[in-house]
Amino acid sequence: MSNSANLSPLILVDGSSYLFRAYHVPYLQALSTASGQPTGAITGVLNMIRSLKKDYPNGNVVVVFDAKGKTFRSDMYPEYKANRPPMPDDLRSQIAPLHEIIEAMGLPLLVVPGVEADDVIGTLAKQASEQGIETVISTGDKDMAQLVTEHVRLINTMTNVELDVDGVIEKFGVKPEQIIDYLALMGDKVDNIPGVVKCGPKTAVKWLTEHGTLEGVIANADKVKGKIGENLRDALEQLPLSYQLATIKCDVELEQTAEQLQPTAADVEKLTELYQTFELRRLLAELTGSSDSEPQETSKAKPKQAKASTSDEVIVQAVEVSETQYQIIYNQDEFLTWLAKLKESKRFAFDTETTSIDYMQAELVGLSFACEPGKAAYVPVAHDYVGAPEQLSRDWVLAQLKPLLESTEILKIGQNLKYDINVLSHYDIEVQGIAFDTMIESYCFNSIATRHNMDALAEKYLDHKTVHFEDIAGKGAKQLTFNQIDIEKAGHYAAEDADITLRLHLALFPALEQLSEQLAVFNDIEMPLLPVLARMEQGGVLIDSDLLAEQSQSLGQRLAALEIEAHNLAGQSFNLSSPKQLQKILFEDLKIPVIKKTPKGAPSTAEEVLQELALDYPLPKVILENRGLSKLKSTYTDKLPLMVSSRSGRLHTSYHQAVTATGRLSSTEPNLQNIPIRSEQGRKIRQAFIAPKDHKIVAIDYSQIELRIMAHLSNDKGLVTAFSEGKDIHKATAAEIFAVPLDQVTSEQRRSAKAINFGLIYGMSAFGLAKQLHIGRNQAQEYMDMYFKRYPGVLTYMEETREQASSQGYVETIYGRRLYLPDINARNGMRKKAAERAAINAPMQGTAADIIKKAMLAVDTWLQEQADDRIKMTMQVHDELIFEIHQDIVEETTQKLVELMNNAAELSVPLIAEAGMGDNWDEAH
DNA sequence: TAGATGGACTA
DNA sequence: ATAGTCCATCTAC
Secondary structure, eight states, X not given: OOOTTOOOOEEEEEHHHHHHHHHTOHHHHTOBOTTSOBOHHHHHHHHHHHHHHHHSTTOEXXXXXXXXXXXXXXXXXXXXXXXXXXXXXXXXXXXXXXXXHHHHTTOOEEEETTSOHHHHHHXXXXXXXXXXXXXXXEOSOGGGGGGOOSSEEEEETTTTEEEOHHHHHHHHSSOGGGHHHHHHHHOBTTTXXXXXXXXXXXXXXXXXXXXXXXXXXXXXXXXOOHHHHHHHHHHTTTHHHHHHHHSOOSOOOOSSOTTTOOOOOOOHHHHHHHHHHTTOHHHHHHHHTXXXXXSOSTTSOHHHHHHHHHTSOOOOOOOOOSOOEEEEOOSHHHHHHHHHHHHHHSEEEEEEEESOSSTTTOOEEEEEEXXXXXXXXEEEOOOOSTTOOOOOOHHHHHHHHHHHHTOSSSEEEESSHHHHHHHHHTTTOOOOOEEEEHHHHHHHHOTTSXXXXXXXXXXXXXXXXXXXXXXXXXXXXXXXOGGGSOHHHHHHHHHHHHXXXXXXXXXXXXXXXXXXXXXXXXXXXXXXXXHHHHHHHHHOBOBOHHHHHHHHHHHHHHHHHHHHHHXXXXXXXXXXXOHHHHHIIIIIISOOOOOOBOTTSSBOOOHHHHHHHTTTOSHHHHHHHHHHHHHIIIIIXXXXXXXXXXXXXXXXXXXXXXXXXXXXXXXXXXOTTOOOOSSHHHHHHHTTBBOOTTEEEEEEEETTHHHHHHHHHHOOHHHHHHHHTTOOHHHHHHHHHTTOOGGGXXXXXXXXXXXXXXXXXXXXXXXXXXXHHTOOHHHHHHHHHHHHHHOHHHHHHHHHHHHHHHHHSEEEOTTOOEEEOTTTTOSSHHHHHHHHHHHHHHHHHHHHHHHHHHHHHHHHHHHHHHTOTTEEEEEEOSSEEEEEEEGGGHHHHHHHHHHHHHTTOOOSSOOOEEEEEESBHHHHO
16 A cells, blocks of 8 residues: 555645534534533544544644635635635634644644645645655545545545545546536535536536536537526636636645654643543543543443433444455355354344335345354345346245244344334244344434434444445336345345444444433333334234225316316416416416415415415415315325235335434325324325224324423423313413413413414424414514413423523433434524424423333233234324224223323323224224 | 425324 | 425426
8 A cells, every 4th residue: 555655645634624524413513521612523523533543554644724814715706705604603612622632642733824724735745746755635525636646545534435536537527637627617606616507517527528628618618509508608707717716726835844744742641631621531541541441431330421421422433344254155054054153143133135125015035144243144045037046945044044033032133123024024934032223223322313224324333335225236117126136246235234234233232322311212112112013014004995996086076176167267277286387377477466485485375375365366265175185185095095905905004213303203105194184075084094894993192292291391380280180271271371260261262372382392483373373473472471471380491491402412302312403503593493493392292202102012012911813003193093903892902002001101290091983093083 | 217396294 | 383204296317
C-alpha cells in the first residue's frame, strides 16, 4: 500500500464536513454532558479521527476546519452560500472544545481565514504530490473529487467508501479533471451556485462525455435541442463564474508546508481533563488504558448505569473480521460437520432463502448458518435452473435440522426471524429458542436511527456494504427468484446474510445491554411477542369475498353515476380522481376562491376544503362522495378478495415490529389496521370480516387508553378522580371547561371537550385546536387556558416532558421504551415545534402500545395453556384485539380475555377493556 | 418504471 | 394536531 518513496502518507481530514454530518446523526444528537453541553458532533468527529488512525497506522493526520467569516468566494459572488442558515448554537458550542482536543492530541490543526477548508486541503494535497507523498483526503464532500489524482485518494470515513481515479469515474461518470465542469453545469443549491436549470448529474455527464470540457459544452450550446438547450443557453454567461466558484484553490499561502506538518506528542494531562469535562468516557478509558480490564461499566452499581443512559454515549462496537470464509455445502458429510458445530456452539445465526417475500407463498430454496464471525455456510436444497448442480434433499436437510431449530436450549439469532419462522412452519418445523432478532435489537436500541433492514444495519453499525438481493437477482420484471440464481452467487449472498446477522448481534446486543430499560423492552416485550405475531399472521382472518364482490359492483354503479353528474356540473369531461385536473376546473374554470394550498403551493382540493365549498357550490359534494367511495372500492372491496391465500382460504397480513417511531405495530399486505368504520358504506366492509361456521367474532378494545395513560403520567388529581369514578371523560372535561354541572353539558360542549382531549394527546397548539373546531385562535386559546387551569397537573406534565426531551434528547414510555427526538433543539422553529408535539405524544401512544403488547403476551400464554383450537387471536388494531371463538364457549372465554387485558398494566386509574360480539367484525364492534 | 404528490382510510 | 398504509395520477428517466 505504501508508495515507493517510503514516506508516511498524508491524511487530510476535512473536519468541517464531518462536523456538520456528525451533528445531524440522530444517534449522536442525543449526546450531551450532564450539564447540558451537547457533545454529539465532538464525539462523531473524534470517533472518525480515531478510526482513520487505526486504518492508516503510519499516516500523518492533519485536521482542517473552515475559519469564521467570509471567504474570497463571497467577494467573487456576494450571493455565495447566502442561503445558508446561521450555524446552530448547539453546534457552534462544540467547535472550540473540539479544536482544543485535537490540539491536545498533538495533531496539526489548520484553520485559515479567507479560504475554506477545501482550499487548504487542496493546497496541501498538491504540495504533497509534488514531494511524492501519497495523500488520502478524508471527507464526505463530493466536490473534493476534483482533487483526486494518481497520488491523491478520497476516503469517506462514515461510509468507508474510498475513491481513486477509477472510483471517481465509476461514481460520477466523469474523470476527476472534469469534476469542476460537472459541478458548474449542475450548480449547487446549498452553496447557492447557479447552474443550468434542470441539469442534473445525468445531463452533465452526457454533455461532458460528448464535448469533453465545459468549454466544449459552451461552444456547442446552440446544438442542444429542447427546453434544456434553452436553459443551457440562458446559463452561458454565468457558467464561467460557477466554474470559478466550484474550483478548489490549490495555491493558498500557508505558514507551514505539507512536510512541516508533523504530529507532536499528546498532552495527556490536558486531554484527560478535556475528556472528563466533556464526559467522553470511552476515549478517556482508552487514554488511561483501563479499557481491557473493564470492558463495560454497566456491570457496576445501579446509579452509575442510570447515569450512563442519560448523558453517556453507548457505542456500537463491531467485531473485526480479517477475512471471510463462506462455504457452500453439497454433501452430507460437510453438512453433518456443520450441524455438530452449530449444536456445540449453543447459539447460532441462520437465514432462509426462498422463492417469495410473501411468507404464505414462499418455498424454501436454501438455508445459511453462522456461529463465528466471518465464517458461514450456505446449504442449497432447491435451486432448479438448467444445469444446477446436484444438491442435498430439502427433506433430509430439514429432518437433520429440526431438533436444533426446535430446541429451546440452542438459541437462535436472525434478522426478521418472524419470516423464517413462518416459512419453516410450512415444513412442520416450529422454531423455538427464539432469542435474538437483530432487526428488533436495532429497533429497541434506537427506533429512528436507521431503517432496520439488514442492508441498512450493516452499513450503519458494521460499516459494511452487503451484497444486495438486486445485485444477484436483477430487478424489475425480469428479476429472478432465488431458486433460479446461480448457486455460487447465491451462496455468497446467503452466507453473508447469516454472517452479517451474527456480527450485527455481536455489535448491537452488548450496546443494548448497557441500557437496562430498553433491554427489558427487548427481552420482556418484543422478543416474546414475535412468535405471537407469527401465529396471528399464520392463522389469518376469514372474509366473505362474495359479499365484497357485490359491494364492488354496487360501488361501481354509484361511481359511474357520480362521474356523469360531475362532468355535467363541470361542463366538461375530466378524471375525478386527478387532484390536478380538479384544481384546474374548480379554481381556474369555475373561478371558485382558493381556501387552502398544498405544501407545494397548488390550491388544495382536500376534504376539508371541498366540505366548505360544498355549502356554496354543487360540484364539490359530488367529488367528495366519489373520492370516498372510490377509495373504498380500490383499496378494500376490489383488493381484499385478491389477497386471500389459496393455501388457507384466508387473509394473511404482515405485522411489522420495527417500523413505527413510537412502538406501535404496523400492518401491510393488506393493512388490517385501517379497515373503514366511520361511514355507513365503510362499515359494510367490516361486515365482510366474518367468523367461521359455529364461531363468533369478538372484538375487545381499551376504552380511552391514551387519556388514561395521560392521567397516570401526569397524576393530575381531577383527571385521576374522573377516571376512578368511571365518568364519561369528555363530558367531565366539558363540565370543567365550561363550568357547568355534569348533567347540563350540551352535546356541542362535549364535542369541543373531546377535541381538546384529543388535542392534548397530539401535543396540541391553539392553532390546531382552532382549525379542528372551526373557531378563532383566541377562543381556542381560552379553552386551553381553562383546561390547564382545571387540570394543572396536566400542564406541569406537558412542561416537564418538553423540558426532559430538550435536555436529554429523548422521551420514554413507562416501560422505558425510548423515542429520540433529533429536532427537539432545532433552530428551525417549525421542526422544533413538531418535535415537541411528538415528545408529548410518544409517551402516551408508546405506553398504550406497550400495554396492548403485554396484553397480547398474557392472552397468548393463556391460549397456549388452553391448547384449544376453538379460540384464536386474529388481529390487533392498536387498542383492540380481535378473536374468533366457538359459540359454545364464547361467553366465558370473552370474560377471561377481558380480564387478561384489564390486568395487562397497573395504572393509577382503572384500565378498562370492553368487548363486543357478533357474526362479523361490524357487529362485534 | 420509480418516485413524488395529494388524497383517503385507521387508532 | 400524533402515529401509520395504500391508492391513482403525473412526471422524469
